[in-house]
Amino acid sequence: MTPALLLIAHGSRDPRHAATVAALVREVRALRPALEVATAYLDHCAPRIPQVVGRLADAEAVAVPLLLNRAFHAKHDIPAALRTAGSALPVADVLGPSPLLLAALDRRLAEAGLDVASAAVRARTGVVLAAAGSSDPAADAATRAVAAEWRRTRGWAAVEVAYASAAGPRVPDALAALRAVGVERTAVAPYLLAPGLLPDRIAEAAGGADVLADVLGPAPELAALLLERYDEARTAAPSLAA
Known part of the structure; x- marks a missing residue:
C-alpha cells in the first residue's frame, strides 16, 4: 500500500x-491522482491533527x-501534536530551501507584471x-540564505529581506535600502x-513598490515540492522504504 500524504498546515x-490549502491539495492530487492526501491543522481550522491521525x-x-x-512549529508544535x-x-x-520555491517566487512576480524572463529587467x-x-x-x-541564492541565480540588482513580525x-x-543602492525598479x-494577517500587512506596507506579487499559494512548484518532501521521507523511513 502506498502511504498517504498527511499535509499539516498551521491554520x-x-x-x-484554508481555501488556499484546499487548492494546493487539489494541485498535489492532480500531479499524483492515486495518492491519498489528507489535511490537518495545528490551530484555528478543522480537522485537527488528532482527528485525522485517528482516521489514518x-x-x-x-x-x-x-x-x-x-x-x-516544525521543531516543537508538530512533533508534540503527533505525540x-x-x-x-x-x-x-x-519546504525550504528549494529551487522550486525560487521558481514559485518567479512565477508570482511574473503574474504581477514583472518580466522575470528578461535578464536586463x-x-x-x-x-x-x-x-x-x-x-x-x-x-x-535560512530566509536570508534564500534571498542570497535568489539574487545569485537570477541576477537581481539586489534582494533585501523584510519581516512582517518579530524583529x-x-x-x-527594505525598499529604502534598495533605492539607496540605485535600483531602477522595486518589487x-x-x-x-x-x-492572512501577515500578507495583508506586507501588502499595505508595499505601497511604494513598483510591483507587488501574490503569496506562494497553490503554485504548481509548491505542489511538486510537497511531493518531493513526501518521497524523501518515505524513502528514509525503514517501514515505508520497500
Whole structure:
C-alpha cells in the first residue's frame, strides 16, 4: 500500500487560508491522482491533527509540514501534536530551501507584471523578500540564505529581506535600502504560503513598490515540492522504504 500524504498546515481564522490549502491539495492530487492526501491543522481550522491521525490509524502515512522554515512549529508544535495524538508517523522536512520555491517566487512576480524572463529587467530590479519573521535566529538566517541564492541565480540588482513580525527590518526599510543602492525598479515578493494577517500587512506596507506579487499559494512548484518532501521521507523511513 502506498502511504498517504498527511499535509499539516498551521491554520488561520482567515478563511482564505484554508481555501488556499484546499487548492494546493487539489494541485498535489492532480500531479499524483492515486495518492491519498489528507489535511490537518495545528490551530484555528478543522480537522485537527488528532482527528485525522485517528482516521489514518490503520494505514501508513507520511506527515508533510506546510512550512517554509524549521522554526518553532516544525521543531516543537508538530512533533508534540503527533505525540499527543499517539502517532509515530514519519515527518518530512520543511519546504525550504528549494529551487522550486525560487521558481514559485518567479512565477508570482511574473503574474504581477514583472518580466522575470528578461535578464536586463532583472539586473535593474531590486526585490524585497518579505517573510513572516521568527524568534528563531536559524529560521531568519535560512530566509536570508534564500534571498542570497535568489539574487545569485537570477541576477537581481539586489534582494533585501523584510519581516512582517518579530524583529525588523520591515518592508519600507527594505525598499529604502534598495533605492539607496540605485535600483531602477522595486518589487515585493511575499515569502508566505497563504493569505492572512501577515500578507495583508506586507501588502499595505508595499505601497511604494513598483510591483507587488501574490503569496506562494497553490503554485504548481509548491505542489511538486510537497511531493518531493513526501518521497524523501518515505524513502528514509525503514517501514515505508520497500
